[in-house]
Amino acid sequence: EDKVVQSPLSLVVHEGDTVTLNCSYEVTNFRSLLWYKQEKKAPTFLFMLTSSGIEKKSGRLSSILDKKELFSILNITATQTGDSAIYLCAPDAGGTSYGKLTFGQGTILTVHP
Amino acid sequence: DTEVTQTPKHLVMGMTNKKSLKCEQHMGHRAMYWYKQKAKKPPELMFVYSYEKLSINESVPSRFSPECPNSSLLNLHLHALQPEDSALYLCASRPQSSGGPYEQYFGPGTRLTVT
Numbered sequence: 001e002d003k004v005v006q007s008p009l010s011l012v013v014h015e016g017d018t019v020t021l022n023c024s025y026e027v028t029n030f031r032s033l034l035w036y037k038q039e040k041k042a043p044t045f046l047f048m049l050t051s052s053g054i055e056k057k058s059g060r061l062s063s064i065l066d067k068k069e070l071f072s073i074l075n076i077t078a079t080q081t082g083d084s085a086i087y088l089c090a091p092d093a094g095g096t097s098y099g100k101l102t103f104g105q106g107t108i109l110t111v112h113p
Numbered sequence: 114d115t116e117v118t119q120t121p122k123h124l125v126m127g128m129t130n131k132k133s134l135k136c137e138q139h140m141g142h143r144a145m146y147w148y149k150q151k152a153k154k155p156p157e158l159m160f161v162y163s164y165e166k167l168s169i170n171e172s173v174p175s176r177f178s179p180e181c182p183n184s185s186l187l188n189l190h191l192h193a194l195q196p197e198d199s200a201l202y203l204c205a206s207r208p209q210s211s212g213g214p215y216e217q218y219f220g221p222g223t224r225l226t227v228t
Contacts, residue, residue, distance in 0.1 A: 032213065032214035036219075041201070041221045042203055043203075098210035098211070099211075099213070
């Protein structure tokens with residue numbers, strides 16, 4: 001059975017801090033790993049990672065995948081209050097999974113002014 | 114355009130009612146998904162449609178009945194729900210269910226309350 005573990009489960013920081021969110025996974029037929037940000041409603045897409053060691057970057061957010069050790073990290077630098085959200089990772093298992101995503105429990109990030 | 118739309122945004126229904134949730138995308142995607150999300154929990158897959166055919170049913174109770182009338186539209190028919198079915202129901206889509214890798218795009222969700 002696919003397994004996804006995120007850590008920490010919650011994190012409280014002040015504006016300007018840098019945070020690192022972790023995601024470890026065990027899935028068969030791994031194809032990619034997706035990161036999402038969820039505020040009040042739907043998860044919004046952040047990154048899709050397919051290759052080990054290649055960093056994806058978007059503004060203050062960046063993410064990297066280690067396919068050998070089966071984990072990914074999401075970094076947020078110079079955090080802002082608008083970064084407060086739940087961050088979800090989900091590996092895409094490929095094969096006969098029909099694109100099914102199995103989400104980790106999420107990391108609740110709270111950024112105080 | 115990477116938009117998935119869902120209606121209604123909010124729904125309150127009694128346990129004897131019949132209602133439907135609607136999801137639409139015009140990105141030409143051929144894989145569509147229903148997820149259920151309870152408070153403080155991650156989304157959990159309910160159904161997958163691939164090329165308008167039901168491909169995965171994650172042992173969802175029959176009081177939830179999905180339908181995919183065409184490649185752009187996905188419905189979830191609700192009947193005789195229980196209060197524990199109250200949740201955020203999310204629709205998502207991606208270009209195809211196989212191959213890839215592909216991003217999966219989510220709609221804004223329908224907040225369902227069963228009284």
